Amino acid sequence: MTGSDRPRLRAVEAFPIAQDGERAIGLRDPAGFTDQVAVLPRPLLDIVSLFDGEHSLAEIRDIVAARYDAVVTEAEIGRVAERLDEAGFLDSPRFVARRERIEAEFAARPTRPAAHAGGAYAEEGPALRAQIEGFFRSPLGPGAGASGSEIGKLRGPEGPLAPLRGLLAPHIDFHRGGPTYAWAYRELLARSDADCFVILGTCHAGMPDPFAATVKPYETPLGPAPVDRDFVEALARRYGDGLLASEGAHRVEHSIEFQAVMLRWALSERRPFTVVPILASFLHEAVWTSGAPEADPRVPRFLDALGATIAASSRRVCVIGGVDLAHVGPRFGDPEPNTPVFLAEVEREDRAMLDAVVAGRAHDFYESVARDGDARRICGLSPIYAVLRALPGAQGRLLQYTQWPDPEGAVTFCAATFT
Numbered sequence: 010m011t012g013s014d015r016p017r018l019r020a021v022e023a024f025p026i027a028q029d030g031e032r033a034i035g036l037r038d039p040a041g042f043t044d045q046v047a048v049l050p051r052p053l054l055d056i057v058s059l060f061d062g063e064h065s066l067a068e069i070r071d072i073v074a075a076r077y078d079a080v081v082t083e084a085e086i087g088r089v090a091e092r093l094d095e096a097g098f099l100d101s102p103r104f105v106a107r108r109e110r111i112e113a114e115f116a117a118r119p120t121r122p123a124a125h126a127g128g129a130y131a132e133e134g135p136a137l138r139a140q141i142e143g144f145f146r147s148p149l150g151p152g153a154g155a156s157g158s159e160i161g162k163l164r165g166p167e168g169p170l171a172p173l174r175g176l177l178a179p180h181i182d183f184h185r186g187g188p189t190y191a192w193a194y195r196e197l198l199a200r201s202d203a204d205c206f207v208i209l210g211t212c213h214a215g216m217p218d219p220f221a222a223t224v225k226p227y228e229t230p231l232g233p234a235p236v237d238r239d240f241v242e243a244l245a246r247r248y249g250d251g252l253l254a255s256e257g258a259h260r261v262e263h264s265i266e267f268q269a270v271m272l273r274w275a276l277s278e279r280r281p282f283t284v285v286p287i288l289a290s291f292l293h294e295a296v297w298t299s300g301a302p303e304a305d306p307r308v309p310r311f312l313d314a315l316g317a318t319i320a321a322s323s324r325r326v327c328v329i330g331g332v333d334l335a336h337v338g339p340r341f342g343d344p345e346p347n348t349p350v351f352l353a354e355v356e357r358e359d360r361a362m363l364d365a366v367v368a369g370r371a372h373d374f375y376e377s378v379a380r381d382g383d384a385r386r387i388c389g390l391s392p393i394y395a396v397l398r399a400l401p402g403a404q405g406r407l408l409q410y411t412q413w414p415d416p417e418g419a420v421t422f423c424a425a426t427f428t
Contacts (some may be wrong), residue, residue: 013366016090017062017100040214043097044159049391095411098337116425121225173201175328175427180264192409193424203327209392210264212290221255227269234269237283247314264331289391312398330396332389340418367405373398403427
């Protein structure tokens with residue numbers, strides 16, 4: 010453990026849960042270095058909250074004893090720390106060894122595994138195809154048969170709709186967001202002849218770099234989504250060093266994986282295609298520091314490089330944002346359960362934010378989120394901004410707005426197109 014007897018909890022995700030009728034806090038690791046969930050009832054939570062690398066076991070013992078007028082020993086606290094360390098929750102030499110081993114195994118792999126197959130979506134190809142096709146037939150979907158649309162078939166009031174330059178699709182699991190995925194990919198089937206898809210996805214675990222690409226093909230139960238190495242190399246030349254520095258962040262991140270699955274379903278029997286998978290994580294930091302969205306010089310350098318690479322490419326390029334919107338409720342840190350009245354207000358605020366998105370106004374979108382300190386926790390903040398910057402002059406259309414209205418943890422998401 011860090012500092013011998015001074016345990017330090019890693020930056021993991023905490024969420025409220027109920028166990029045996031009592032409220033507790035669960036800990037999980039969005040970076041995927043442990044797949045365990047630690048459950049902390051209130052007395053244990055008070056102990057673990059002091060695992061900050063500053064307090065010794067003896068100091069923790071004294072603080073807890075004073076709070077509860079109860080006797081707790083250093084040995085008991087040490088056993089709690091040891092169990093958390095074994096599970097990968099503490100910042101310690103043991104964790105460093107675990108992380109290095111896992112990262113080395115991923116770096117050695119020629120492909121990026123389908124990390125969420127069998128959980129967030131069906132694991133076998135035929136079952137996955139049936140699952141996705143069911144999204145179209147859902148009462149919330151675009152309708153049966155829409156999955157067989159041909160390029161140019163969708164029409165607006167004045168005739169055929171223009172080809173797609175970009176698309177926003179959810180990254181929530183298929184069980185909750187499937188019909189909204191169908192609205193997004195119906196448009197791609199009907200209006201895109203692209204053969205290269207730049208996929209900008211949220212990095213939920215965070216990373217030291219604002220952007221991270223990978224050259225590893227994304228495996229799916231429907232076959233791999235191959236990476237356009239020529240595009241990645243051209244982008245890296247324009248951007249400079251660091252494009253692959255945080256490549257390991259792709260290992261278990263789902264925001265791009267789900268788009269790769271949908272692209273394989275939509276196009277594998279129609280035409281060859283490649284992907285350019287890029288994770289983004291930079292705007293939440295700007296919100297927290299009340300800074301400008303592009304204050305980090307790496308951000309405008311990357312976004313300008315991406316725009317130039319798209320413009321110079323001989324491929325037919327479409328930009329996809331794998332994004333969700335608001336995350337509200339006790340599971341995400343709010344004090345009260347969600348109510349219909351509150352979720353109606355969330356929808357009003359989301360739709361006002363999306364007005365800036367479909368108008369292609371990146372800065373206005375950022376300001377709409379930053380003015381209240383990102384109170385709704387817009388999960389797709391960085392990739393949405395990057396999509397808008399990568400498509401100057403683009404005009405959008407909101408296809409579908411959806412809420413998953415869980416009182417404990419509601420998530421909102423959408424499908425939108427850009428031309």
